[in-house]
Amino acid sequence: MPELPEVEVTRLSFASRIAGAHIHTAQLGKPLRWPLGCAPDLLHGQRVLGVRRRGKYLLIDLTDGLLLLHLGMSGSVSFGHDLPAPGKHDHFELTTSHGTLRLHDPRRFGAVVYALGEGDAAAHKLLGRLGVEPLGDSFDAASFHTALKLKKTAIKQVLLAGEIVVGVGNIYASETLFLAGIRPTTRASRLSKPRSQRLHSAIRHVLTQAVAKGGSTLKDFSNAEGQTGYFQLEAMVYDRAGQPCKVCGGPIKGMRQGQRSTFFCAVCQKP
DNA sequence: CACGGATCCTGATGGC
């Protein structure tokens, strides 16, 4: 579900509140994508040092090791003192001195994984091949273009793969490519320097705006304080097949790429 | 070894 902006908004909504908390208990529900990787008891008595983000992973730093939390397609986090009783889709819970952290994830594509450190085997398997952070300094237009040169697949697939730059999911892939005027099917290696530069700016712009607006376009997204109803970001193309392009009026096209839906304007976006 | 496809799981939606 959540792309980078939703994950970052989630992080911002509970990171400062949980920092410094002492963990009382850790409880698991139904299996998630991967096993926790340690006995829940191991977390008892540890302290939460802070919460960082890497790509779409939340990294919860503990006194001894860290938890890697991924929201998958349908995950959301709640944190507070008076959460309602756990429901059937709540699959991880951490009770702490500062409140209860809960992962709600109906489809269970999400995960919570314990790692001893950011570089250990468990963490490396998940974080090891991630591309650069789109909102960080290491995401620059020149090296982005250089990296794209080596990829012969469709640019949209390259964005989703997250090996060059992380955080762009299915919605924002369509949106950033529209903004950059690039057809999703264009081979990444064929993008000229100016066009990859436009894409670079589009990615930074769209993701920055989405974080600022509190997380998007997602119909059922809520942050860890349970706030929903954000909807300020109108999609230009995503889920708008058949509707008029907001720029040129032509019909938005829908197609599938690698089992995922893609939307674009054939007039505004060039091959 | 780079690429495309199948796969995990539950719920919402729409056609019949």
Next chain:
DNA sequence: TGCCATCAGGATCCGT
């Protein structure tokens, strides 16, 4: 409480 097919924000794994 109709039934069935299709689709949904992700990303790893497995053939070719």
